[in-house]
Amino acid sequence: MQPATMTPPRNKVDSFESPDFYCLDDLLMAEHKLVRSAVRDFVKREITPIVEEHAQRAEFPVQLVQKFGKIGAFGATIPTEFGGGGLDQISYGLMLQEIERGDSGMRSCVSVQNSLVMYPIYTFGSEEQKRKYLPGLAKGELLGCFGLTEPNHGSDPGGMVSNFIERSDYYLLNGSKLWITNAPIADIAIVWAKNDQGKVRGLIVERGMEGFTTNEITNKWSLRASSTGELVLQDVRVPKENMLPEAFGLKSAIKCLDQARYGIAWGALGAAMECYEVARRYALERIQFNKPIASFQLVQKKLAEMLTAITQAQLLCWRLGMLKNEDKATTAQISLAKRNNIEIALQVAREARQMLGAMGISGEYPVMRHLMNLESVSTYEGTHDIHLLILGAEITGIPAFK
Numbered sequence: 001m002q003p004a005t006m007t008p009p010r011n012k013v014d015s016f017e018s019p020d021f022y023c024l025d026d027l028l029m030a031e032h033k034l035v036r037s038a039v040r041d042f043v044k045r046e047i048t049p050i051v052e053e054h055a056q057r058a059e060f061p062v063q064l065v066q067k068f069g070k071i072g073a074f075g076a077t078i079p080t081e082f083g084g085g086g087l088d089q090i091s092y093g094l095m096l097q098e099i100e101r102g103d104s105g106m107r108s109c110v111s112v113q114n115s116l117v118m119y120p121i122y123t124f125g126s127e128e129q130k131r132k133y134l135p136g137l138a139k140g141e142l143l144g145c146f147g148l149t150e151p152n153h154g155s156d157p158g159g160m161v162s163n164f165i166e167r168s169d170y171y172l173l174n175g176s177k178l179w180i181t182n183a184p185i186a187d188i189a190i191v192w193a194k195n196d197q198g199k200v201r202g203l204i205v206e207r208g209m210e211g212f213t214t215n216e217i218t219n220k221w222s223l224r225a226s227s228t229g230e231l232v233l234q235d236v237r238v239p240k241e242n243m244l245p246e247a248f249g250l251k252s253a254i255k256c257l258d259q260a261r262y263g264i265a266w267g268a269l270g271a272a273m274e275c276y277e278v279a280r281r282y283a284l285e286r287i288q289f290n291k292p293i294a295s296f297q298l299v300q301k302k303l304a305e306m307l308t309a310i311t312q313a314q315l316l317c318w319r320l321g322m323l324k325n326e327d328k329a330t331t332a333q334i335s336l337a338k339r340n341n342i343e344i345a346l347q348v349a350r351e352a353r354q355m356l357g358a359m360g361i362s363g364e365y366p367v368m369r370h371l372m373n374l375e376s377v378s379t380y381e382g383t384h385d386i387h388l389l390i391l392g393a394e395i396t397g398i399p400a401f402k
Helices: 030-057 064-070 089-102 104-124 127-139 250-285 297-325 331-355 357-361 367-377 384-396
Strands: 144-147 163-166 170-181 188-194 200-206 212-216 228-239 243-248
Touching: 030 064, 030 089, 030 104, 030 367, 064 104, 064 127, 089 104, 089 250, 089 297, 104 127, 104 144, 104 170, 104 188, 104 200, 104 243, 104 250, 104 367, 144 170, 163 188, 170 188, 170 200, 188 228, 188 250, 200 228, 200 250, 243 250, 250 297, 250 331, 250 367, 297 331, 331 357, 331 367, 331 384, 357 367
Parallel strands: 144 188
Antiparallel strands: 163 170, 170 228, 188 200, 200 243, 212 228
């Protein structure tokens, strides 16, 4: 194996330019490009220099939370009157694309705060709840998590056993939620549970409420720089004013998941772009048989297929973003993009790892970290197969989940 110094590590490369084979930048407004540039600079300055060390230690860089707030990464599409950025969906997508170029765990933190915490409070919450929570969440002074998945109910959230009983001026909440991003460090949790009639409702649970505890999940091979945990709810007294008044049934939770899946489609594209660019530069610099490996047919084939796949994903993201801006994007359309773009990103990452040879598994490059992270991204917010079934139901009109 050649020493690591034969090829400079990715984090020593000073610039990054998005692949843009179909000139999609021509379709972006100046605001979009400004947001992308600002977040790209943030990733280069704040995430890239530290993320590998944090991943090796399996530690989330908690110092980034308020920094995300300062650059407007939290509540990007929430109206400014509640502390949000008031941005459109394309700007938000580009923001997540750039953050996941840094690391999927960082994008997961931002996605959860935006789509699974601030979105349900803004969409289903009371005016008082919006005023109380959204400004602090936007600034990164508060961090939230989303409690839907349970130990025995992942792809079938309707089977949840978490429940609450109505008392005089509070709800008595019991249950547990597993594989929850941000859980160990979250200040609030949006918890979905059934009432005594079996109807699903959303509740805002605050850190410090008696009976509410969180446990961190360790020994992960994926999303190692992300904070993942369990919510434990034992006779938690949740004030009645903490129920989301407009959240009725599992369909409300699914609306939140649609927001998250949209962001994931853009984020996975960012991870694919990073792996492609690392592989392309490595191929031009790595000398074997007295010439760069980029001169070999099989390497060029890999690069051509990577660029084609990334271009397809870019077109999907752009069109889906336009549909989201018009409030026309359907659950099935979002599912298609989420599943497709993660599949593309995984394939690009695997090919990039092969092209880098032994260096592909080294922390000197981000490829293996992205590859491991994407295995989790492929699972959460609906697995690869669940999204195929969502599309299958849309195509045939016959749900195959049961």
